[in-house]
Amino acid sequence: MRASTESRRDRQRRELVAEIIAVACRQLDEGGPGNVSWRGVAREVGMNPASLYTYFASLDDLFTALITESFHALAGAVGQAFDDSAGAEPVDRLLACVRAYRAWAVAHPRRFNLIWTDQLPGYAAPPEGPTVTAEQAVYRPFLLAVGETEGRGDRLAEFAALPTGDQHRLLGLFGTLHGLVSLEINSHLAPGLVDGEALIVDRMTHALRHVHPPRDSSSAASPDQ
Structure with a gap:
């Protein structure tokens, strides 16, 4: 079996993107679209709101x-x-x-x-x-x-x-x-x-x-x- 060519950096980015989406899904489930906020997602993930732009425009x-x-x-x-x-x-x-x-x-x-x-x-x-x-x-x-x-x-x-x-x-x-x-x-x-x-x-x-x-x-x- 060929070893994965995904770098550690790419893997970490993929996992963080998945976590961000999971947090947004949870906020949606709890309160609807209006409950999903940029700052709220960033806070739950543990990053500065400005840093979220690295992953989503x-x-x-x-x-x-x-x-x-x-x-x-x-x-x-x-x-x-x-x-x-x-x-x-x-x-x-x-x-x-x-x-x-x-x-x-x-x-x-x-x-x-x-x-x-x-x-x-x-x-x-x-x-x-x-x-x-x-x-x-x-x-x-x-x-x-x-x-x-x-x-x-x-x-x-x-x-x-x-x-x-x-x-x-x-x-x-x-x-x-x-x-x-x-x-x-x-x-x-x-x-x-x-x-x-x-x-x-x-x-x-x-x-x-x-x-x-x-x-x-x-x-x-x-x-x-």
Whole structure:
């Protein structure tokens, strides 16, 4: 095995950047975006606020890293659910992704709202920047799972290459999931009266069957179709 070429200096920088992002994540979890401050992060990390500019150009730059990290965490949770359900029925694999998406949002509601809603006045994510790539990673397990339900394997993995009809159908499915999860974590889903997970799984199962109803065996298409 080749020895790592990362220098001690580079490793220390990488670890400090990770610590800064972790502190910002904790501040976000505790009080929302308004609780994340330049001085507060610097103080918790144990450095002078001016020194923070060595690692991030601005608070917006730090929020970009925070959003990217949160997208990766959500994508990791959904991807792990997809991998762990290998061998299950395709619809069950999709529902495993649904449950993982909801569970992450319930556990991290402020991060979920940050990455999906405009909560930072004046902030704009860099076009084609790291947040874009990280967001796309969230969709991939869902695309693969839906592809399996339709017998198309990984042919749905590249959303941009899909016909418009397929894009609209998949966005409709994801919109159903995302909308219900957003309602739940923001206490707009009859809290205490409705089982959020049961409702979301039921609606997603219904939506999937509505968009791609199971074929009757007597009218199934030939393998070549």
